[in-house]
Amino acid sequence: MALLEIRDVTVRYGGHVALREVTLGVEAGRVTGLIGPNGAGKTTLFNVLTGLLTPGAGRVLLDGEDVTRLAPYRRARRGMARTFQILELFGQLTALENVALATRLRRRTAAGERPDPGALLERVGLSAFADRRADTLPTGLGRRLELARALAVRPRVLLLDEPASGQDPDETAAFADLLGELADEGLAILLVEHDMTLVMRVCAHLYVLDFGTLMAEGDPASVRADPRVREAYLGTSTGTDPGTGTAGAGTLAR
Amino acid sequence: MHEFLVFTISGLTTAGIYAISASGLTLTYVTTGVFNIAHGATGMLAAFTYWQLAVAWGWPVPLALLFCVLVAAPLFGLLLERVVMRRLAGAPESTRLVVTVAVLVVLVSAAQWLWDPSTFRRTQGLFAGRGFEAGGILVPYNDVVVLGVAAAVAGGLWLLLHVSRAGVAMRARVDDPSLAILNGARPATSARLAWMIGTSLAALAGILIAPKLTMSAIPLTLLIVNAYAAAVIGRLRSLPMTFAGALVVGLAADYAIGYVPKISYGQQYLRGVLPVIPVLVLLVALLVLRASRLRGKPALAIREITPTPTWAGTGVFAAAVAFGAVIAATTLAKADLYSSTALWGLAIVGLSMVPLVGYAGRISLCQLSFAGIGAAVVSHAGGGSNPAALLAAAAVAAIVGAVVSLPALRLSGIYLALLTGAFAVALDNWIFQLPAFTVLGDQFALFTNGTLSVERFAVGPLDTTSDRAFFLTGAALFLAAVAVVVAVRRGELGQRLIAVKESPAAAATLGMNVRLTTLAVFTLSAALAGLGGGVYASAVRSTTPDAFSFFTGLTLLLIVVVAGVSSIGSGLAAGLLLGTAAVGSATGDDSARVTATVVGLAALALAANPNGLIPSVLRPAYEPVRRSPAVLAGSVGAITALWVLTLVDAVAPNVLPLGVLLVAVAAPLVARPLAGRAAATAGTEPAGRDEGLSGPxxxxxxxxxxxxxxxxxxxxxxxxxxxxxxxxxxxxxxxxxxxxxxxxx
Known part of the structure; x- marks a missing residue:
């Protein structure tokens, strides 16, 4: 059973339907991908999941419990954490303080010890920047700091909004390894990402969102082979074998 | 029935005027993102200008009216946009609010300079009060015209926003300024237009409402509260709902004028309630508003400087304050010392803003009102002779603060600011003026016959009744409050506050209860303000509600923000500026007016540098002094020598202040080259941008x-x-x- 589920979620902004009856599930121990063109409703979906936005219709279930009406902080305390597409660091605090504050925000009653902030920074490769003010970090490092901060609340579900943007290919590769490790540790990870190489490499399951509707889902290979997905998002590649994984970066724009 | 109709007609007229004012407020807010607290002050200035033209200089009424509304006001709006508001793009919301507060303070001060407040003036309604008979009721032409104008404003704004190109561009700007630019709109033009129209509407409302009130700067300025009650009902967005809101506020106000005097019970308590009806409407509106979405980090053009205070730095600050306090206490003349004892209480009130405004980025316009509550508590809890009364003052203010902030916690920062402003006005106009009442058989009067008398406390050997002893005690209490604020900033709460200011959305999704954190800091700062009020009241021994007025509170806020609201020194600055001048006579007193004007003008410059003077100017200047032991010792030695010479009457008393001033100016000048040379010889140049490179x-x-x-x-x-x-x-x-x-x- 999926650890995090949404069922028939609809969100309207005035007359514009941002999400239409979307249903999806995120299972523990693997990375689930969510792809789709800009404006497809991916970030809106994240906001619904984390409680920053209340859907017009539909339900959000965390471990079988209905959390649709729950405030964001209550969901976080039940084990949900996220990163943001546009960085939302606590800029006046140092990198270490950002993580340390997050470790203390999870209630003491939560099982287990508090994670060590220093170790978390180490894990994302930011030890050298522990005492730097967060707003002086370049975007790529800021994304890693957001990841460390999200891990600091010891989540069961991790929602990552375009974590690879602003990172170079080497960094992205290392990042993919880290995601794999986290999934192996039992985390349920939902990844929104435009870097198709990363998505194809780490995701065990993919959802494709277009204009607020879920148009395809399945394992990465079958999604990539789906002609509708190629039409809407990946682009119809000319002269490239769609099976080789080259349908990526260059053909993102529609 | 007849009576009801009369009140309905006058209520509708009032509603029309509020609608005009509130729609201008909403228009500028949605178009430019600046909530103009000075909107009412603009109307007040227009009313005075109109009085000058139509009454003093005898211009024909239509000419004066049209000149004010269609010529002077738009030009003034243009000036405001060009000189002040334009620079606010990309500034934090708290800075935007504070800058409009500065505009308010400057306009009120300007009006009081130009039109002596002690002269009685009034303007007449249009058509000199004539009207026509309808169903046995005299309907003044004035009211008909006002309603017509309000309807025309509503229609005009609708046409502007939905039909004209300029209006469509204005609406586009609200949604997404950068997108609007990409699509060929010119946001600068939209903003200019919005300020011109907004100012015209404020002027129109000010001129029309003036006959219903006395021509006095502060009451006319406070009409802003009525307008923003209406605007809040319109969720600061919807013009039709704003008009509906104005209808509620206007009718409620006039029915209250008509019917409250008929209530047979408790008349003496209800008299003051009339001016605060809109405040009550605002409270109800805030309670029914849907919770705001948690927002992420605003994109700011300016990086805020807020270094975490260290205990070592705080120690230096405390030592300097204590040294200064001892010198002042031993050398000031009796009268000067007495009038300066007020300094510490106000410094604590100023300090109370640091955690709330500085760390958490929330604006409160009612800190001085909490101080008033604290003063009343100290006065009633054993007449102040027991120091526990100060703790009681802090506790009561904390409770009131928590209750006041509750309705606004669900809402974004701007609503908290509006609510605190409304609360301050309600306290100022109603609660502080209440006559004695009886609670559970105890006679209780907040400000007994308009004045509070307070004794200074004495416990065992610590007797603070003399001015000198109380001055030193006040300094000690201020330093204790400083220690609390520094401890907060250095602890987990401080980091939570910064997180709330930086990104409420991120804080919430990490598991922080943002409302609870906001409630905590609001309560803490109310408690500090209450303590400050108690200390202030004990210092001056007898005080009036005027000392805690809304307007003085705004001046205090501005001083703290100009000094640098994240720095603990800003509280001291507020105390020095307000507490050593006679605050008791803030209204009309020249020195207070000078302070208000200067501070207001200084605060307008905040748009360019919201960090304030202490972190951006003072601290960098004095940092070398702190690092250079020779200069530091020399300065302290020179001042100590002067002090001793003054004590033994070897030099004239006024040499000491001059000497201190000289040292304060000379020390950084001497220390800077010294510090530079020391760094160069030691080869430990401070880590600059060229560190580790072979050249620049x-x-x-x-x-x-x-x-x-x-x-x-x-x-x-x-x-x-x-x-x-x-x-x-x-x-x-x-x-x-x-x-x-x-x-x-």
Missing amino acids: LEWLGFDAPVGRADLDAIDARLALDTARLDTGPHLASGKTVGEARVGAA
């Missing part, structure tokens, strides 16, 4: 090829190399990547 960064590669060491230094700076997630397999490629990056840059 911008000249690198001009005279000699860029060396390996330079590249490594730049890579390290740009975090290209050291920060790899996984240094193992990628280390080999790291250097070439670094090189390529620098080359490309």
